Amino acid sequence: MSRFGNLEFSRSGIEQASRSEEVGDAVLHLREAEAAFRRGAFEQALRFYARALEDAPNDAAAWVGQARMLIEMGQFDEANRWADKALERFPRHADALAAKAVALARRGDTKAALAFSDAALEEESLTPYVWLARGDVLLARAEKRAEHCFAKALAVASGDWLWPWLASRIHAFYRKFSLALKLATQALALDNGQAAIWLQLGRCQLALGLAAAANDSFVQAREIDPQCPQADEADASLREAGFWTRLAGRCRRFWEG
16 A cells, blocks of 8 residues: 555544544533433533534434423524424424424414424334423313323333423423422422422422422422522522412401401
């Protein structure tokens, strides 16, 4: 082999090593994103998914992850745009179609949302997220079939607390707090060491007027994770609820007195 051949071989080896390193970094960032997601640190997870995309632009999980975190953060227009970007690269990716469906449903376009959810269900690999998204869309449409879809999602992902936790968050978004509380309790039964679950449980309890129980749940969340994302917001909600309860009591005493 000529010295130029040796040089070409060396360059090829360097390029392969560089690509391998980039793929390794992407995998690491995806793991970090998943860990942040499970802590309820959605903004942090979003950043890790973005880093994964920098290293591996054709990684479908990172594209879908971006859209899903934006949904969890309530940025539905931006989530819709990222879902479109994912579908440009992966037109038949079930989770990308499902994320698009949820983004549309949360924006109020339930007819288009149902069409994208139908398309996701037509794909072969039906992940728990596809069923969870289906339930989300049907709740937006106020259809009773929604609970069947959530049951399917939890059956597919049996034993993983993430899915009843997410199902609880979806029900809370649609102000179905009793069902949200039930699902948060199911998640807690699978793993009571997750601060994100305790935080969600407390939010549901507070929404149902169970302020003392909510306080206990928020305290538990902070004990497990002193840096628990959104814990300050939850504490503020508890203080606000306490203020209005005290004010209502004073008003009653005034009128009764």
